[in-house]
Amino acid sequence: MIKYALTCDHDHAFEGWFGSSADYDDQQARGLLDCPVCGSKAVRKQIMAPAVRGTKKTGGEPPAAKMQAMMMEAAGRIRRHVEENFDDVGDAFAREARAIHEGKAEDRGIYGQASPQEVRELLEEGVSVAPLPPEPPKKNDVH
Template sequence: MIRYALTCDHEHEFEGWFGSSDDYDDQQARGLVECPVCASKQVRKQIMAPAVTGTKRTVKDIEPAKMQAMMMEAAGRIRRHVEENFDDVGDSFASEARAIHEGRAEDRGIYGQATPKEVRELVEDGVPVAPLPGEPPKKTEVN
């Protein structure tokens, strides 16, 4: 496995794991590598230092509570980005996502609600969908 630091044309930074550098090149050529934030397919590798392993390796464990807080923060940022930049199509998400995929509707980011059956059918038909992170609990609701 090889890990690449990637960035899109909107300067969103993320990482991707590939079986080999050829796998990355193949997926990139077929338009399968895209930004998880904005779905841009204009993705490039960042300059990275090689991973060097040795006999002494120190890794600081992140406390579970801190890890959970980091994950909730990231999920909240994703949700806010989607709500601020995508169209809310409500319960017509499945039909609108299919129409966009088939070229019958304007290509744009959308979010909304779909039943588990609708989501399963979209995935089976190759329509790219992903669940939107839930709203993080309000600080007043957390211990």
Template sequence: MIRYALACDHGHEFEGWFSASSDFDDQKARGLLECPVCGAPDVRKQIMAPAVAGTKRNTPDLPPKARAVMMEALGRVRRHVEENFDDVGDAFAKEARAIHEGKSEDRGIYGQATPAEVKALVEDGVPVAPLPPEPPKKTEVN
């Protein structure tokens, strides 16, 4: 895995993990990258010092047990949302706005929205948050 320091045109900095160095370029060319803060599609690599393996580590990895607890908690959050909220599919932005404006029943919803739709919702004060990703399937883990 390769970790890149990334930034969007709005100055939001974040990191991305890629299987190979060519994956960043491939995903960027296909329009698959976006800023997790504002949804901007123009993402670029930042200058960063390479990680050089040595005998000392400044920041230890998360212990396996703590990592397992965290992943289980994220999985429970996702399952709770999927079991108790209404899946509105690609109408998420429209329905979230309608609920916020009192034009639709106040309830928990989830679905899909484009980065531009999410940005507009956030700018208008509509509370939204990303759903934790699905945990990897056992067959997909190395």
């Protein structure tokens, strides 16, 4: 597996995992890659430094695994904060976000669901939106 840092033409940064460099090239050529934030198909690789591991045994959990665990914990905290303090507006997210932006609804934190097209339209209108971090896996669900 190979991990690429990717970005779309709206400068949304994300990562993708591929079986090989050729798999990335094939998916890109067939138009299968899109931005998870706005749905843009204009996706490209970012400049990356390769992760090369030395031959010395350091003992304990590898630094990458520790970093991943820290990031998952931080994402879980963000998600919990949003769920506990923001209003869940469900599939009315785009309509409610637009109403708040236009001053037609109470200014408050909201979350919900929106299609990639709705997200693109909100961003084009200057409405700030961001994806909610996914729920962290349960400890007994991790292999």
